Amino acid sequence: xxxxxxxxxxxxxxxxxxxxxxxxxxxxxxxxxxxxxxxxxxxxxxxxxxxxxxxxxxxxxxxxxxxxxxxxxxxxxxxxxxxxxxxxxxxxxxxxxxxxxxxxxxxxxxxxxxxxxxxxxxxxxxxxxxxxxxxxxxxxxxxxxxxxxxxxxxxxxxxxxxxxxxxxxxxxxxxxxxxxxxxxxxxxxxxxxxxxxxxxxxxxxxxxxxxxxxxxxxxxxxxxxxxxxxxxxxxxxxxxxxxxxxxxxxxxxxxxxxxxxxxxxxxxxxxxxxxxxxxxxxxxxxxxxxxxxxxxxxxxxxxxxxxxxxxxxxxxxxxxxxxxxxxxxxxxxxxxxxxxxxxxxxxxxxxxxxxxxxxxxxxxxxxxxxxxxxxxxxxxxxxxxxxxxxxxxxxxxxxxxxxxxxxxxxxxxxxxxxxxxxxxxxxxxxxxxxxxxxxxxxxxxxxxxxxxxxxxxxxxxxxxxxxxxxxxxxxxxxxxxxxxxxxxxxxxx
Numbered sequence: 304x305x306x307x308x309x310x311x312x313x314x315x316x317x318x319x320x321x322x323x324x325x326x327x328x329x330x331x332x333x334x335x336x337x338x339x340x341x342x343x344x345x346x347x348x349x350x351x352x353x354x355x356x357x358x359x360x361x362x363x364x365x366x367x368x369x370x371x372x373x374x375x376x377x378x379x380x381x382x383x384x385x386x387x388x389x390x391x392x393x394x395x396x397x398x399x400x401x402x403x404x405x406x407x408x409x410x411x412x413x414x415x416x417x418x419x420x421x422x423x424x425x426x427x428x429x430x431x432x433x434x435x436x437x438x439x440x441x442x443x444x445x446x447x448x449x450x451x452x453x454x455x456x457x458x459x460x461x462x463x464x465x466x467x468x469x470x471x472x473x474x475x476x477x478x479x480x481x482x483x484x485x486x487x488x489x490x491x492x493x494x495x496x497x498x499x500x501x502x503x504x505x506x507x508x509x510x511x512x513x514x515x516x517x518x519x520x521x522x523x524x525x526x527x528x529x530x531x532x533x534x535x536x537x538x539x540x541x542x543x544x545x546x547x548x549x550x551x552x553x554x555x556x557x558x559x560x561x562x563x564x565x566x567x568x569x570x571x572x573x574x575x576x577x578x579x580x581x582x583x584x585x586x587x588x589x590x591x592x593x594x595x596x597x598x599x600x601x602x603x604x605x606x607x608x609x610x611x612x613x614x615x616x617x618x619x620x621x622x623x624x625x626x627x628x629x630x631x632x633x634x635x636x637x638x639x640x641x642x643x644x645x646x647x648x649x650x651x652x653x654x655x656x657x658x659x660x661x662x663x664x665x666x667x668x669x670x671x672x673x674x675x676x677x678x679x680x681x682x683x684x685x686x687x688x689x690x691x692x693x694x695x696x697x698x699x700x701x702x703x704x705x706x707x708x709x710x711x712x713x714x715x716x717x718x719x720x721x722x723x724x725x726x727x728x729x730x731x732x733x734x735x736x737x738x739x740x741x742x743x744x745x746x747x748x749x750x751x752x753x754x755x756x757x758x759x760x761x762x763x764x765x766x767x768x769x770x771x772x773x774x775x776x777x778x779x780x781x782x783x784x785x786x787x788x789x790x791x792x793x794x795x796x
Contacts, residue, residue, distance in 0.1 A: 305704030308345045312338040316453070323449045331449055332436055339456030340429040346466035346702050347421040350711040351739070357467035358738040360474070361420050363395050364406035365742055371407065372562070374400060376738075379747055381730055381761060386570050387577075390738075394567045396574045400559060401513035402477040415742070421466060424473040427480040428465040431657075432456045434483040439661045441490045442626045450664030455657065457694055459701030460603045464650065468701075471650035474515060479654045481511040482522060486633075489526040493533045498547070505548040509555025516578065518654070521637055523549075525629045532625035581646040591647040596638055599649045604659055605693030607686065611666030612659065633658035663690060713792040718743035721791070729767030732758075733776065736794045755779055758786065 319334035352358040359376065366375045376395040377384065389397035405423040413419035435455040440448030455461065463469050464476050485507035492500035504526060511519035526548065530536055536544070563571040580586060600608050616635070619627040634655045641651045667690055674683035714736070722744045730747045734740055737748035752770065753761075755777075762768055762785035770776055772788040780786060 305345065305702075305706070308341060309699070309702075309704045312341055315341075316457070319453075323446070328445050328449065332433065332452065335436070335449070335452050335456050336429060336432050339432045340425070342457070342462050342698070342702060343425050343428050343465045345704070346462050346468065347418065347425050348710065349466065349468070350417055351715045352417065352420075352742060353467045353469070353472070355470040356474075357420075357472045358736075358742065359390065359395075360398070360403060360406065360467075360472065361417075362738050362742045363398075364403050364420065365410055365415055367400075367403055367407035368411045371404065372566075374403060377741075377747065381747055381766065382749060382753070387573055392570075394570045396563055396567060396570050397577075398474055399513045399516060401481075401510050402473050405477070406473065421473070424465045424467070424476040428461060428476050431461070431480045431483055434480065434487055435657045435660060438483065438487055438490065438657065439664065441494075442630060443661065443665055446668055447661060447664040450667055451657065451660040454604075454660040454663060454694060457698045458604070458656065458660075459694070459698035460649065460653065461656070462698065463701040464653070469650075471648060471653075475650040475653045478511055478515040478519070479656070481507050481514060482519065482654045483657060485511060485519075485522045486525055486529075489522065489529045492544075493530045493535075496535065498544075501544050501548055502551050505551025506555055508548075509552040512552070512556040513559060518637060518640075521633065521654075524632055524636075528625045528629040528632070532629075582644045584645050586646045589646050589648050593642050595647045596642050596649075596652055599652075600659065603649060603697065604656065604663070605690065605697065607689055607693060608659060608663065610686075611663040611690075614666055614669075615662040630658045630661050634662070666690075712795070714794040715739070715743065717791045721789070726767075729769055730761060731769040731771065731789070733771040733773060734791070739794070752776065752780070755783065758783060762786070 315334050315338035319331045319338070322328075322334065323331035352361050363374050363376055366378045367373075369378075374395045375393055376389075377391065377393050380393050384392050386392050386394070389395065402423070406420055409419045409422045410416075413422065432452050432455050436448040436452035438448075439451035461476070461479070464472050467473060485504050488500045488504040488507065491497070492504060504522070508519050508522050511522070523545075527541070527545070530541055530544070577586075585591075600612075612634075615627075616631060619631045637652050637655050641647065644651075667687060670683050670687055670690075674680050674687070677683060718740055726745065728745055730749070731737075731740060731744075732749050733752040734748050735750060737750055740746060740748040746769065758768055758780065762783075767787070768785055769787045769789050770780060772781070772790050773793070776788070781788060
């Protein structure tokens, strides 16, 4: 199936490219979106939860179905827990709620399963292809828009995050597309001067803050540059619309912050302090030097990315075009900020990738024009091919269409079967993947096996107790009245 996915998408992308050359931009964009959606759907079809961080987001989203204003990980903890441990606590404020609410709604609508969990990211990530085209077309031209959208459609990191396969997963996909939506409506407002578009810009900035907090404010200086570029607003109008934009943004994100600090003051205070530590401490072992992101963009966007980045930076600072300066700031401000932070992960600057795609597309068009004027064409042709081939190679490496890895593992099948046995509640001990088990079943699950006395107290309190029999369960626990032994396939280490 993976090979057919790549073949179909390759044909579709080539068809799209040909349509664009002939000036059929609508067909070209449609094919880009469809092929991008196919790649994302294939990657999102793994029938198990991925370890970091998808399983935690999945369980919290599932619990939100029952109580949308109380995000929980362990919904009904029966053992003591540390509220500071985001991987095993009760009230879960480790992430902002907008993506979790969206995933919860999808799970409520389509059932508790992996594809329903990933569907919001899949739809948003696919929408991002169109948004990238539209923004780049508005700030450059249709040709740059097509190429930028193509780079977005085939980017392996975006596709892998959409499928939940790697850390930060759906949160970064949501954040990326919400930022694009805010910038797109900024452009519409600047050019059509409709207040509704300004309100929508503020609303999407607020939603982005409810996804990954204050880096969403990068849109504010971009909005200002985009508005100033038109030359159609007086200073007083710019100030008034900026205040309206800010008020709308605050109205969207502030109520949740006030609510959690009142409803869950201990957890909210801790998470607020924890967020601040990202800048001063390398949390969860995620550190790196000041050059971390400079290295990562090579891996995530192709080794030649430094050429368009350097060229576009030089040209924009020289020409001082407001629109191009907005693109430049879109990348460089977050890049420099997160490079100076102690905690670093590749997804932290994902929301800047459309700017890189536009720079690369503009540089690609420049090389094409230079090649037409040059007698020696092969250096230009080699660079053009590499600008396409290197990101395509990384897409193949990340999507893994030719991998023989099990996409519907037996340990998940066993959990689904357990859920179908009619068990409505209970506690499962001695199971290696408690978060996944709580997603697939109604049980409260722990990795540890408590002492016999603790088990007796739980049974006396009316709890149904299950123990995973891994061959090392003590004989006195096996023989305890009220303990049901289970034999489930072990998850991979």
